Amino acid sequence: MKSLCLIFRVHQPLPLRKYRFFDIGADHGYYDDYTLENHMKKLAVECYLPATDLLLNQVSRYGGAMKAAIYLSGSTLELFNRYTPGVTARFRELASTGQIEFLGGTWSHSLACLASEQALALQAGNHQAAIRDLTGQTTEVFLNPGLLYSDEIGQMAANLGYKGIITEGARHILGWKSPGFLYCNPLQPRLKVLMRHYKLSEDLECRFSDPHWEGFPLTADKYFGWLLNGGQPAESIHLCLDLETFGHYHPASSGIFRFLDHLLYLINHSGEISLSTPSEILNSLQPVSMINVPNPLSQAGEERDASLWIGNDLQNEALNLLYGIADMVTATQDPRILCDWHQLQDSDHFRFMSENTPAPPLHHRKSPYNSPYEAFLNYMNILNDLTIRVKSHFSGPSPEEIIRNLKNRVNDLEKEIEKSKEEIHRLRKRKKGH
């Protein structure tokens, strides 16, 4: 029997506020909290609450047969805690059913894997801790922003203790091979690679409510037929999509929730496909071969490479500066600096600097900037402020300066005393005169 692996991603970037160069060194608030709060509350109502409710209903209806996986970024989890605790509670509830596997990844949906193993370890560690806090689970399968992956990235993930990783089943990597099997990393054969079935994933993520698409309108029965007869042979089909697909990319009025509901009904009653979590697939299937990915692979654009995030000089410059201060930042041990540094690693900040036209499904998350250059200016101003903060953490005033400052202060005080004395003298005289 074929297995179907459903993976839902949950991440929202923290919008940066318009940060002018006058603010550098003067104002350390980087985020547009107002927009953020409204956005999160709106998303909770239209997507996160109904979507998690639907999953919970399915679990109570089908019990052990209902399985899925969720990647929830640490930074977004914090946003839920802050603005919509109800969503956090639902994720906790989903975890407690034991039917939903939580996936590992980076805390802030970051590009740390492109910088260094250290940076990745820091991010993955933070994320691991956040998820353990929420669910009690230890994550075993790794997922990068945009499903970014290469042989080296896989090796890093393996070194961090992950057993599997999810990436794009891109045609230029797979060639004649099918994404419906398990593969392994050539540098670290212990690490299994799950390939996303991008066509079936994007049918839902990008095209579901597009009236110009040939598959429109997409019914659960039609889609179920595609799952059954996918063209290529497959042991398991891996669908990976943003949870925002449900209710946000496609509004509830498009019928996306009822579609999912009915699709799960068909799957659970057909006896031809069963649902599995990624870990179950890793344990039950044997890798069919190694998969060589020498250059970064992702789900972005026609090229399916990393150019969306590090495709131009601006992005590279920003990335170098961001990770150039990594050692200093960790040395400060200042939680606020560390938190800002992690937030600034969010891959979306780099995406906004891209000159590529946004490819699906990322076009759903439009850049708030008018141009990539504005995004760069804003980001660099913030990064410069952070750098100043980090440096000032180490370079307090020198002893000479402190002594000089104290001396000045004593002088000032003495002058003041002198003045007061004169004043008293004058007043006394006046009193005597009366």
Next chain:
Amino acid sequence: MFGWEFPPHISGGLGTACCGLTRGLTEVGGVSLLFVVPRAWGDEETAGISLMGANQIPVVYTRSVEKETWETVTEQIRVNSPLLPYQSPEEFWALKSRSYPKGTRFVEVTEAGTIPFTGSYGPTLFEEIRRYALVAGQIAISNDFEVIHAHDWMAYPAGIEASRRSGKPLVIHVHATEFDRSGGNINSIVYNIEREGMEAAGRIIAVSNLTRHTIIEKYRIPPRKVVTVYNAAEPLTEEEKKGIKKGITEKIVTFMGRITYQKGPEYFVEAAALVLSRMENVRFVMAGSGDMMEAMIGHAARLGITGHFHFTGFLRGDDAYRMLRMSDVFVMPSVSEPFGIVPLEAMLANVPVIISRQSGVAEVLRYAIKTDFWDTYALADAIYGLLNYPVLAHLFTERGKVEAGNLKWKNAAEEVLKVYRSLLEETFTKTDRT
């Protein structure tokens, strides 16, 4: 073609654009061009075209032609002496009123029978425009051509007159409208001249969609008559490509253009003050002259930035190029700019540019930072960014040069030829029908 100025005797972008367009037309070939300016100086760069000064055309000789069109002509040109000796005033008037039809105007001529022109924008501008039209009518019947093309409002009456006398179709080229120049305080005489020209013309060429909209909305011209043809920039000559040695180590930020309301100089001064409040090693240059120059000097002094703020006055030809090449950032904060060729010249000279969104050139440029003219904070931020983040400046310099280089006058000329052709076709079908 009728134009008011031609390089090197120019006061702004109009002459440059006219010259570029004529060169483009020559390059495309198949067109013989007669360019009429009010006053020919003899040193114009007229490769491939014939340039004629209206001041060289004897109007006395109109008498011979006038007889043929006696009935239709309303404007009479007579140079024979109106002095009649030995008459009482009453008798004189009776005689005179009989010999000249009503509405006769008298025009001052030189001994050679030509009309003197200054070709400038002096106090006698309106008078000159009227006389220019007069000569245009003369030129129209003594030359053979197919289309009349008039550049900007000073030449519209000339175009109308030439069209009326010759029966040939008229194209007018709008480089700027009164709304751009005055910023709301419309001079109704100029407005009327402009509207008459637009109404008389068979086709109107606007230098950007911005201008096209103004023409359609403010002058009530049917949209089908108005075509957008973007300006271009002349590639640099070998001489100009040579490096310029900068005498100072500081960065230079340049504003170049007439210092008038239209160009937004005060926003540049304000932004300069903001930037200077954060960094020292930068100098601001305002190159140009205009009615707001003194006010700007005063403004800079009030802000206390004159130590880093320089006024050069109007720069001609080579000096302007040298100034551009010395610059690290070029700024055009125009309040209303129909097109704006100077940013293109700056880009060709390897200078990154910041332009206001309210300029026509913003419609065609990608590698330029665009800000709203009133947002001095955004402008200052962009200046600061280009000065402090070399990677951004580098990207803009490299790509901007290519981008500006691709905007060729040849392409613009081809578009203009298309306009001619469509107009001629239309005229032919009309005459066929009647």
